[in-house]
Amino acid sequence: MRLVRLAEATAPPVLALLATVVAFALFLLAAGADPLQAYGLIYLGAFGTWFSWQNTLVRAAPLLLTALGMALPAQIGLIVIGAEGGFVAGGVAAIAAGLPLAALGLPAIFVLTGMALAGMATGAALVAACGALRHWRGVNETISSLLIAYISIAVCDQLVEGAMRDPASLNKPSTRSLPDALMLGTIPGTNIHLGLVLGLVFCVLAYVFVFHTTWGFAARVVGANARAGRLVGLPVGRLILIVTALAGMATGLAGMVEVAAVQGAASADLAVGYGYTGILVAFLARQNPLAVIPVAVLMGGLEASGGLLEQRLQLPDATITVLRGLLFIMLLASETLQGKLRLKLRPRAPRAAPEPVRPAQAGGA
Amino acid sequence: MTSGSGFSRRAVLAGLGVGAAGLAADGLVAPAARAAGKTVVGFIYVGTANDYGYNQAHAEGAAAVRKMPGVTVLEQARVPETVAVQNTMDGMINLDGASILFPTSFGYFDPFVLRLAKSKPKVQFLHAGGLWKEGEPLNAHSYFGFISQAVYTAGIVAGHMSKSKKLGFIAAKPIPQVLRNINAFTLGAQSVDPSITTTVVFTGDWFLPVREAEAANSLADQGADVLTCHVDSPKVVMETAEKRGIFCTGYHTNQAVLAPKAYLTGAEWNWTGLYPRLVGDLIAGKTLPNMIRGGFREGFVRNSAYNAIVPEAARKQADAVREQFMAGSFAVFKGPLKDNKGNTVIGAGTTVDEFDLVLEQMNYLVAGVIGSTG
Numbered sequence: 001m002r003l004v005r006l007a008e009a010t011a012p013p014v015l016a017l018l019a020t021v022v023a024f025a026l027f028l029l030a031a032g033a034d035p036l037q038a039y040g041l042i043y044l045g046a047f048g049t050w051f052s053w054q055n056t057l058v059r060a061a062p063l064l065l066t067a068l069g070m071a072l073p074a075q076i077g078l079i080v081i082g083a084e085g086g087f088v089a090g091g092v093a094a095i096a097a098g099l100p101l102a103a104l105g106l107p108a109i110f111v112l113t114g115m116a117l118a119g120m121a122t123g124a125a126l127v128a129a130c131g132a133l134r135h136w137r138g139v140n141e142t143i144s145s146l147l148i149a150y151i152s153i154a155v156c157d158q159l160v161e162g163a164m165r166d167p168a169s170l171n172k173p174s175t176r177s178l179p180d181a182l183m184l185g186t187i188p189g190t191n192i193h194l195g196l197v198l199g200l201v202f203c204v205l206a207y208v209f210v211f212h213t214t215w216g217f218a219a220r221v222v223g224a225n226a227r228a229g230r231l232v233g234l235p236v237g238r239l240i241l242i243v244t245a246l247a248g249m250a251t252g253l254a255g256m257v258e259v260a261a262v263q264g265a266a267s268a269d270l271a272v273g274y275g276y277t278g279i280l281v282a283f284l285a286r287q288n289p290l291a292v293i294p295v296a297v298l299m300g301g302l303e304a305s306g307g308l309l310e311q312r313l314q315l316p317d318a319t320i321t322v323l324r325g326l327l328f329i330m331l332l333a334s335e336t337l338q339g340k341l342r343l344k345l346r347p348r349a350p351r352a353a354p355e356p357v358r359p360a361q362a363g364g365a
Numbered sequence: 366m367t368s369g370s371g372f373s374r375r376a377v378l379a380g381l382g383v384g385a386a387g388l389a390a391d392g393l394v395a396p397a398a399r400a401a402g403k404t405v406v407g408f409i410y411v412g413t414a415n416d417y418g419y420n421q422a423h424a425e426g427a428a429a430v431r432k433m434p435g436v437t438v439l440e441q442a443r444v445p446e447t448v449a450v451q452n453t454m455d456g457m458i459n460l461d462g463a464s465i466l467f468p469t470s471f472g473y474f475d476p477f478v479l480r481l482a483k484s485k486p487k488v489q490f491l492h493a494g495g496l497w498k499e500g501e502p503l504n505a506h507s508y509f510g511f512i513s514q515a516v517y518t519a520g521i522v523a524g525h526m527s528k529s530k531k532l533g534f535i536a537a538k539p540i541p542q543v544l545r546n547i548n549a550f551t552l553g554a555q556s557v558d559p560s561i562t563t564t565v566v567f568t569g570d571w572f573l574p575v576r577e578a579e580a581a582n583s584l585a586d587q588g589a590d591v592l593t594c595h596v597d598s599p600k601v602v603m604e605t606a607e608k609r610g611i612f613c614t615g616y617h618t619n620q621a622v623l624a625p626k627a628y629l630t631g632a633e634w635n636w637t638g639l640y641p642r643l644v645g646d647l648i649a650g651k652t653l654p655n656m657i658r659g660g661f662r663e664g665f666v667r668n669s670a671y672n673a674i675v676p677e678a679a680r681k682q683a684d685a686v687r688e689q690f691m692a693g694s695f696a697v698f699k700g701p702l703k704d705n706k707g708n709t710v711i712g713a714g715t716t717v718d719e720f721d722l723v724l725e726q727m728n729y730l731v732a733g734v735i736g737s738t739g
Contacts, residue, residue, distance in 0.1 A: 008633075059449065172472050264476050318443075
C-alpha cells in the first residue's frame, strides 16, 4: 500500500520529466540538432565519466542547501523565495567573521566553525524576519522574502565594494581573501569540496526534522491548515519562526561554503543565482528535503552538461535554460495531476482517516 | 570511461528517456578532434557571445582562431565567475582534450584559473584582464589592451561632433580600468575644445540594460549630445542615442549596425588580430610572456570605421593621434593634469607610459568630468 502511494506521489513528476524530454527533443529538432546525440552528450557531461560526476556534484552542492531554503518553509505553508539573499548575506557574514578569526591565528576548524555560525545566523535572521512579518504583521512572505533578498544583496554589494573592500582588489572589488590553509577542503581523492557533505547532512537532518519529530509534525499540521493548528493549541508563531530560521540557516551556510570552499573572498559574484535555482530544485523535489538530493544532482548535471551541447553541437548557450524552463513548466502543470492520479491497484474507497493530532505532544507548548 | 559510481549507464539513460538509444558514451569522450591530432582551443565567456559588446569581441577573436588550420575551437557562453568556470575549463581539458584555454572574463582569474593552472601544467591559460603577478603559475598568462588609447581617439571625434559641449558616459563601476576610459574620453574631447565636460553615470554592474537605458535617456535630457559607455553590452546605449537623435561612440566591438545614424566611431578590442597570433605562437612551440599587454602599436586595439557624417577635420586629428600612438610617441596621461576636485594628479613635465602600473590604480576623474568615484 505504501508503495502504491509512493508511486502515485511520484508519478506526476516522472510524467513531467518524460514530457520535458519529448518537448526538448522537439526543440532540438527545430534547432537542427539530433536529440539522441544531444541526450547522449547531456548524459556524458553530467554522469558519463568520473570527471563529469565530480563536476555535477560540485554544482549540486550549493543547491542542496538553497533548496532547503524553500522546502522547509513550504512544510508550514509558506512560499519563501528569498534564498538568494540568505546565500549572499551568509557569505558576506562568513568572511566578515572569518577574516578576524584568521587574523587571531586560530586553527582552521575554529575559523570555519565561526564562519559557518556567522553565515547561518545571518541567513536565519533574514528568513525568520519574513516568517515573523507574515505571522505578526500579515505581510505576504513570498513578496517580503524576495524584497529582503534584493535589499540584502544590494547591502552586501555595497559592503564588499565599500567598507569591506580589499584596497588591493583594484578592478574586481572584493573583500580580502581567506588564507588558502584555512579554506574548506575537498573530499579526499576528488575535486568536490566538503560543502557537498554539509548539504547532504542538512538534507537528511531536515528530513528527520520534518517527518520524524514532533516539531516537524506540528509544522506540517500548521502547513496543512493553520486555523486547525491554532485550534488544537499549536504555537503557530513560534513554529513559523523556527522553520523559517532553519531554512535561513541552510541558505546562509550555502553562502558560507561558497566563500570558504570556492571563492575565498566575498564579491558581487556571490549573487549568481544559486538561491533562485534552489527554488526550482525544491519544486521539482515536491518540497521533500530528501528528494532535494537527487533533484539537485540532476540539476547540477544539467548545468555541467550545458557546455557540451554548446561546444559539440553548436547549440546556443540558452539551450540548457530552455530545458530548465520546460522542466519547470511541465512540473507546475503536473502538480494539477497530484491526487487525481489513481493507480488501479488501489480501491477507490475513501482515503485513510487523517492521523489524529495530539496537541499535548505536538509543539511541546 | 571510468565510472566510480554505483549507477549503471543504462539506468541513467533510461531515467533520461533515452533508454534504448544505445549511445556509446565512450565514443563521445574521445572527440574526433583529438584523434586527428588537432590543437583544441577553448573560449569561455561570461555573457552571451552576441551581446554586441565585451563577449562578442572575444567571440570574434575565437572565430578568427577557428579559421586557422589544425585548430578546433570550443566555445561556452554565460559561465559565471564561480567554480562553474573552473569546471568548464576542466571539462574542456578532460572531455575534449583542450590544450589552450581563453577564459575571457576578469573574475575568472583569481582563484579559478590560478587553481586549475597549478594542477594542469601542460595546458596554457590565456586570461583577459592583465592580472598575472610574479610567483603565479607560468602556464597562466594574462593579457590586456590599452583600449583607453582607442577611447581617446573616439573622444576626439566626439569633441568635434558635440554642439552642446556636453558628453555622457555610462559606466559600470568606478574601478581603475573604467576610470581610465572615462578620463581618456574626456581628455580626447578636450583636446578639441577644453571647455567640454563629460557627465558620468555609474550603473553599479556590468550588465543592467534597463538602468543603462534610463541613464542614457537622462543624459540626453540633460543636454549631452554624444554618449559612450563602459559596460559589457553597449547595445541599449547605442540604440537609445539613435532613438534620441544624438551621437554615440561604441565600445568593445563595432555597434554601427545598431545605430547607423548616431554611431560616429568606437573603441574596439582587436582580438581578431591578437588571438590567432597567440595561438600560432603556442602551436609553434614558443613561450609566451605571462603578462601580455599593448595598445595600437602592438595591435591590441582599434577604432571602428568613421560614420560618413564625421567631418574631415575630426578624421584628420584622430588619425594623426592614432599614428602617434602607433609610433609610440603619444601618451594619454601627462602632466599637468588635475582631477575634478582640483588636486594635481600628474605633475607638469611628467608623462605616464601606458605600461606604467600606476595607471592600473587610477582612482580619480580628471577635471571636466562631472561625477564622483565614490
